[in-house]
Amino acid sequence: MTYQLRDYQTDLLDRINKAWFSGHRSLLCQLPTGGGKTIVFSTVVHQASKSGLKCLVLAHREELIKQAADKIEIITNEPVGIIKAGYPANYDRDIQVASVQSLVRRLDRCPQFDLIVVDEAHHSTSRTYRTILDRYPNARVLGVTATPIRLDAKGFRGIFDELICGVTVSELIASGSLCQYKYFASERSMSVENVGKRQGDFKTEDVARANPVAGLAGDVVKSYRDYLPGKQAVIFCINVEHSIAIAEHFKAAGIIAHHLDGNSSSGERADVMTQFTDKQIQVLTNCALFDEGLDIPSLDGVILARPTQSLSRFLQMVGRALRVCEGKEHAIIIDLAGNYERLGMPDDVRAWTLDGLEKKQRERSKLVRNKETGEVEEIVIDLTPTGTKFIEIVGRSIELTPELSFWIDKCNRILFERELNDRKAAWCMYRLMESETKPPLEAWQYLGKKLGYHHGWAKYKFAEWQSISEREVSA
Incomplete structure (x- = not known):
């Protein structure tokens, strides 16, 4: 069975592959709850399995283990082994979904893996996960989570070397x-x-x-x-x-x-x-x-x-x-x-980093x-x-019309360009003002929210832009 990936999922997969090809070994991928993380990592497993790689998916609860195994079998059309107490062992299968609690006691019986996916990766700092990951130092690692932050608000540097964030809850x-x-x-x-x-x-x-x-x-x-x-x-x-x-x-x-x-x-x-x-x-x-x-x-x-x-x-x-x-x-x-x-x-809007939630963003969201x-x-x-x-x-919610979809895409391109060239936040405002047609209030609201500004900023900038446009016309 083939799942029709959504555009944001396809984009996420492309960024994951590019990060691996650029030399990063261990990636942490963020996508909100309900965004389809299981489909994304199951597709990654499918791609790896077709290339002859042995794949391991780690989870810490039976419901997560069964969900992952079922989804991977549907997408890959391949049998999946489950490593967990109460399940028959099938170590010969190229794809394994394992309970971290069971696998850590069976490491000597398991084959080498080329790809390790860590589901709900915000748990990956625990000793059990690290013992397993240390056992496979040459494997590519993909952690997936909706919330790349630990209970103590600290991050994951030292386990993952690159963070890839998907779309936000508001965008979804x-x-x-x-x-x-x-x-x-x-x-x-x-x-x-x-x-x-x-x-x-x-x-x-x-x-x-x-x-x-x-x-x-x-x-x-x-x-x-x-x-x-x-x-x-x-x-x-x-x-x-x-x-x-x-x-x-x-x-x-x-x-x-x-x-x-x-x-x-x-x-x-x-x-x-x-x-x-x-x-x-x-x-x-x-x-x-x-x-x-x-x-x-x-x-x-x-x-x-x-x-x-x-x-x-x-x-x-x-x-x-x-x-x-x-x-x-x-x-x-x-x-x-x-x-x-x-x-x-x-x-x-939250600014996730490998060091936890960005401090300025946490203060702004108070x-x-x-x-x-x-x-x-x-x-x-x-x-x-x-x-x-x-x-x-x-x-605050924004109704997504075809016209507004154009402006959201434009804002996202501006934000990406800003990140790529390490520009200041104010640069995004001037880039939006360079548009050939006048950006609607919703575009300013979307950009302001992505930058973490107070909601009044969008109304002020929209009114300011209107005033500038009127002066240019009258001149």
Whole structure:
């Protein structure tokens, strides 16, 4: 079976191959959740396999392993070996998908590999991954992730020597590759007072202590009834006890719900996921299980019933709901924990580097709400007239028309030229002003957002350009 690659996926593949041919051995590739990372790396594996190379794909969860193996077999039409406890070993197959936990104990039994793909590569700094990668020093390496940042916000230099970033979440939404979303946040967020930190995120036991499940569960059920009634939702919880309790509250309210976590058996997880996919279950609660690897395009929304300081975890959670599905107008994201205040919005522009998130960009994406106007930098907050203590966070979105598509392409070419020639940000403005036809306001908004400017910059520059054009005409 042949997948029809989207233009941005083809561009990403070209850049990956060019980086390898230019001498880079170990690449880190970034593409947002829902952008088709599995299809991209499966195509890379297919190309390598056709050239006679032995390929290894690393993943850390059974769902990810099965997804990768299934997709690769479809694309390559070749049998794939799975290296994991409970699966028969087929080391003679040229393509292997392996559990890192199993492979690290079987390295002496495995063949040499020419290409190693690391799925969810933001985990690759752990000792287990590094032990495996060190075993194959001559292999080409491709790490793939939506969030090239560690929980402690540090980067990956020393493991990867080149970062290749794909299109942004906002670009995928504008092109229809991801769906629009509505973001609801509680005016009274979950407490993080006196909560300690561990490895860059809040301590789970402290968060649970600060937010008793009895009151929290009621808020979760109410928010579901208000914004996702009768729809399918995944709820991200603080710990297993909270997840179980919240599922029970849903059941008591007559809503079909089920809890899963990392200790659930493979059989139970498979059975529940089948029921959820078939819409026999409305609500799925979990603890640290579905941050990654959940691929259900019909999912209507997510509820964040846990605070986090990890940008990676936040983007992975909200990204579960952004996949496109027929009949799905928008995703619903309900934030009970004030995560948007710490980490921004799902489609904020972020400057990824091998050293972590660029500091200036992190500062620019800080959100501060004006209580009088309801405005937050880069977004607008409207109080919803529902009587509930929730506010809707509405991100700036641009409708992609054929004319605007031309201007977005032009802006992207300007940004690429700027990066290639190491130009200052202001240079992009003058390049856009050199256009033969007058750029619309949306073009200035797109360019400003890509450069990390405040939203008012676009309106100011558009008005300034109009004034210049009028003076030239009158002269």
